[in-house]
Amino acid sequence: MIPIENYIWLSTALFTIGVLGVLFRRNAIIVFACIELMLNAVNLLMVAFSSYLNDATGQVFVFFIMAVAAAEVAVGLAILVMMYRNTKSVDIDILNRLKG
Amino acid sequence: MNALFVICGIGVFSLLAEVFNWKKWVTLISFIGICVAIGVLLLDWRSVSYYYHGMLFFDRFAMAFTGLILVISVFWYWMSVDFFKGVAHRTDKSALVFFVIAGAIMMVSFNNMAVLFLGIEILSISLYVLAGSDKENLFSTEASFKYFLMGSFATGFLLFGITLVYGATGSFNIVSIADVISSSKDLPRFVYIGVLLIMVGLAFKISAVPFHLWAPDVYQGAPTPITALMSTVVKIGAFAAFVKIFSVSFIRFSFSLLLFEQGLMVLTLVIANVTAVFQSNLKRMLAYSSVAQVGYLLLAFSSDNAHSSGTIFYYLTAYALASILAFTVVQIIENAKGSANISHFQGLLKGSPLMAIAMTIAMLSLAGIPPLAGFFGKYLVFTLSVSKGFVGLTAVAVITSLIGVYYYFKPIVVMCQSEGQPISISNSQKALLIILIFLNLLIGIFPDLIRIV
Numbered sequence: 146m147i148p149i150e151n152y153i154w155l156s157t158a159l160f161t162i163g164v165l166g167v168l169f170r171r172n173a174i175i176v177f178a179c180i181e182l183m184l185n186a187v188n189l190l191m192v193a194f195s196s197y198l199n200d201a202t203g204q205v206f207v208f209f210i211m212a213v214a215a216a217e218v219a220v221g222l223a224i225l226v227m228m229y230r231n232t233k234s235v236d237i238d239i240l241n242r243l244k245g
Numbered sequence: 246m247n248a249l250f251v252i253c254g255i256g257v258f259s260l261l262a263e264v265f266n267w268k269k270w271v272t273l274i275s276f277i278g279i280c281v282a283i284g285v286l287l288l289d290w291r292s293v294s295y296y297y298h299g300m301l302f303f304d305r306f307a308m309a310f311t312g313l314i315l316v317i318s319v320f321w322y323w324m325s326v327d328f329f330k331g332v333a334h335r336t337d338k339s340a341l342v343f344f345v346i347a348g349a350i351m352m353v354s355f356n357n358m359a360v361l362f363l364g365i366e367i368l369s370i371s372l373y374v375l376a377g378s379d380k381e382n383l384f385s386t387e388a389s390f391k392y393f394l395m396g397s398f399a400t401g402f403l404l405f406g407i408t409l410v411y412g413a414t415g416s417f418n419i420v421s422i423a424d425v426i427s428s429s430k431d432l433p434r435f436v437y438i439g440v441l442l443i444m445v446g447l448a449f450k451i452s453a454v455p456f457h458l459w460a461p462d463v464y465q466g467a468p469t470p471i472t473a474l475m476s477t478v479v480k481i482g483a484f485a486a487f488v489k490i491f492s493v494s495f496i497r498f499s500f501s502l503l504l505f506e507q508g509l510m511v512l513t514l515v516i517a518n519v520t521a522v523f524q525s526n527l528k529r530m531l532a533y534s535s536v537a538q539v540g541y542l543l544l545a546f547s548s549d550n551a552h553s554s555g556t557i558f559y560y561l562t563a564y565a566l567a568s569i570l571a572f573t574v575v576q577i578i579e580n581a582k583g584s585a586n587i588s589h590f591q592g593l594l595k596g597s598p599l600m601a602i603a604m605t606i607a608m609l610s611l612a613g614i615p616p617l618a619g620f621f622g623k624y625l626v627f628t629l630s631v632s633k634g635f636v637g638l639t640a641v642a643v644i645t646s647l648i649g650v651y652y653y654f655k656p657i658v659v660m661c662q663s664e665g666q667p668i669s670i671s672n673s674q675k676a677l678l679i680i681l682i683f684l685n686l687l688i689g690i691f692p693d694l695i696r697i698v
Contacts (some may be wrong), residue, residue: 149412154549160405164398167394167398168696171610176394177570184401184670187405188406190412191408194408194411194412202417203418205359206358206411206417209363210404211365213362213366220393221393222590224386224390224393227386227389229375231383231386237390242384
């Protein structure tokens with residue numbers, strides 16, 4: 146059996162890649178994809194723990210995360226379309242009109 | 246619990262109203278519905294119990310905060326009747342607002358990490374849409390997009406934290422987590438990382454510095470009623486969730502977490518109060534002020550993790566009442582003059598004295614001037630933290646609240662200058678202003694009325 150530490154390191158690596166993508170990429174679609182990567186890293190780790198602990202609740206939680214992530218992306222893409230209609234761009238550097 | 250059903254029921258009713266063409270009834274039914282929910286909550290007051298296999302737990306804490314959320318929602322609904330006047334998407338907006346309230350109630354009554362997560366998401370996803378509900382307006386779009394990015398980013402951190410804690414303790418139930426943490430000798434190291442990640446995720450939601458960067462932009466860009474909703478109902482829900490999770494699950498780590506809580510608190514107080522001084526838009530200034538208030542709440546919470554909920558409840562009540570009063574006036578001014586710049590408040594005292602008085606009361610209460618509610622909020626927080634020996638931190642808080650007095654007085658000074666045209670307001674708005682002024686005074690003069698938690 147693969148030790149649980151390996152799963153933790155793998156998920157942490159995936160999660161970190163997601164975080165770095167959100168912080169450094171400028172294209173809104175890629176930022177969305179990176180947020181999905183973060184959530185899926187969580188899903189992977191949750192399933193690994195669930196199997197390791199012989200406890201099904203973790204897997205049920207994964208279904209919740211998947212459903213919510215789908216809803217979130219649906220709303221997010223709608224907002225992105227609205228932004229594209231107003232600015233004709235999906236570059237997040239354009240979002241600097243609100244300033245103090 | 247039944248209050249939660251009533252609120253969800255009205256949300257679903259609002260969605261159905263679009264289909265069955267009951268649009269003209271939506272506002273009335275929503276208003277009555279919130280009042281019914283308050284009544285149901287009062288009936289349930291004595292029955293402390295678990296629901297759904299212990300996933301929801303309505304104790305005095307949850308019921309008090311639910312009551313606060315519902316009462317503030319009534320005033321919110323009253324102030325933003327105009328927001329629902331437009332023909333387009335009236336029912337959708339109403340439904341989304343009710344899902345926000347339902348999410349906030351779940352966030353104060355959860356007993357399981359899954360319910361916390363679902364509550365936060367039901368609240369956040371509805372708010373992303375509501376923040377962008379003014380579709381033609383570039384600012385509203387930008388606010389909505391920024392809020393979405395920051396919100397889902399924070400959710401990622403929260404979830405990773407929940408997963409690590411689950412891996413270490415084998416449970417999502419917040420009481421079982423506390424039991425495992427306090428009984429086991431050798432916890433895996435990653436549980437500490439998990440707890441910190443949960444704190445980061447929730448700090449985004451309560452907008453504590455340095456995770457506050459979205460708040461001013463979103464508050465300024467979103468339609469004013471939605472800004473009022475975010476700075477009252479959502480803030481109450483998020484802070485109560487923060488208090489609940491760290492005072493129940495991770496109470497054993499309270500000593501190790503103290504440093505982080507105090508760090509957040511000092512940064513929040515100093516940065517938010519200093520930045521607020523330089524704002525010329527009142528909505529943006531109120532955004533920084535609402536970030537700054539989180540600093541005082543964190544001071545109360547970090548002083549005494551287990552027994553500070555009464556103080557926090559009082560502080561949040563005072564803050565929410567003052568804040569909704571301020572936003573009512575800001576909304577009227579913004580509708581009349583096009584934006585919420587502080588210069589637009591010139592001559593308000595001569596033009597429409599009632600609004601000027603309301604704004605003054607709100608600002609004085611937020612600044613913490615006696616005999617208003619905000620003063621006793623700050624007084625309770627400072628006495629709590631001094632009695633626990635955090636004199637230095639209390640001094641920081643007192644100094645920053647003096648900076649606060651400076652920027653809260655800016656609109657008051659502007660209102661007293663020069664002549665102004667009267668701004669016409671409807672009778673219902675007048676009644677709302679008078680009731681809110683009265684409540685701000687009442688709770689300030691008789692603070693024992695609501696010290697129930």
